[in-house]
Amino acid sequence: SYMLTQPPSVSVAPGQTARITCGGNNIGGISVHWYQQKPGQAPVLVVYDDSDRPSGIPERFSGSNSGNTATLTISRVEVEDEADYYCQVWDSTGSVVFGGGTKLTV
Amino acid sequence: QITLKESGPTLVKPTQTLTLTCTFSGFSLSTSGVGVGWIRQPPGKALEWLALIHGDDDKRYRPSLKSRLTITKDTSKNQVVLTLTNMDPVDTGTYYCAHRQIGDSLIFDLWGQGTMVTVSS
Numbered sequence: 001s002y003m004l005t006q007p008p009s010v011s012v013a014p015g016q017t018a019r020i021t022c023g024g025n026n027i028g029g030i031s032v033h034w035y036q037q038k039p040g041q042a043p044v045l046v047v048y049d050d051s052d053r054p055s056g057i058p059e060r061f062s063g064s065n066s067g068n069t070a071t072l073t074i075s076r077v078e079v080e081d082e083a084d085y086y087c088q089v090w091d092s093t094g095s096v097v098f099g100g101g102t103k104l105t106v
Numbered sequence: 107q108i109t110l111k112e113s114g115p116t117l118v119k120p121t122q123t124l125t126l127t128c129t130f131s132g133f134s135l136s137t138s139g140v141g142v143g144w145i146r147q148p149p150g151k152a153l154e155w156l157a158l159i160h161g162d163d164d165k166r167y168r169p170s171l172k173s174r175l176t177i178t179k180d181t182s183k184n185q186v187v188l189t190l191t192n193m194d195p196v197d198t199g200t201y202y203c204a205h206r207q208i209g210d211s212l213i214f215d216l217w218g219q220g221t222m223v224t225v226s227s
Contacts, residue, residue, distance in 0.1 A: 001169060031210075031211045033211070033213050033214075035153075035214075037153075042202055042217040042218065042219055042220050043153065043202070043214075043217055044217070045213065045214065045215050045216075048207075048211065048213045048215075049211050049213075054215060086152065086153050088153075088214075090211065090212035093169070094166050095155070095166065095168065095169060096143065096145075096155035096158065096166075096212060097155070098145075098152060098153040098154065098155060099152070100152045101152045101153070
């Protein structure tokens with residue numbers, strides 16, 4: 001089955017830019033979605049179809065996808081952005097696949 | 107406004123069958139392209155997709171758990187039911203249901219609050 005690889009943790013200072021990667025074989029050819037999960041809460045969709053934002057999500061959240069790596073970029077990071085982030089795809093077999101998650105520390 | 111809420115037992119014994127219900131509002135599961143999925147999360151671990159059902163009754167299952175999973179819908183009650191047989195302590199975790207957004211991509215745009223299930227004798 002398709003596998004997605006994320007770094008376990010990323011650390012960034014407030015005001016800086018955080019980049020969280022999601023690796024997969026030719027992931028650039030499929031749509032990638034990103035979810036934010038804060039402790040004790042349900043996941044929230046922050047980026048879909050590689051780079052689109054749902055309404056209500058700050059413009060500081062953006063995404064890109066090419067080759068074997070998709071990237072979630074958070075600009076001007078705020079303390080409230082500290083959370084776990086998961087990438088997700090729909091693979092060629094019809095299965096939903098999540099990455100292992102990345103803990104963002106601000 | 108779309109909302110989803112999970113309900114079911116908080117504690118099950120090994121070998122028992124888990125039955126969880128997702129009760130939703132704000133959309134109809136008889137609409138083509140709409141779906142409801144189940145995703146679980148063991149304590150301190152990553153999200154794990156389990157199953158998905160669409161308005162046309164198309165069903166998808168996690169391959170490694172397919173033999174143990176059943177997903178059904180009751181359109182009149184706005185509910186989706188997930189059953190997982192032969193429960194084991196490794197099945198302990200928070201179980202979420204989520205709304206699949208209409209479109210070409212499979213996106214879970216709204217999630218329930220989750221329900222914690224512990225498997226223990």
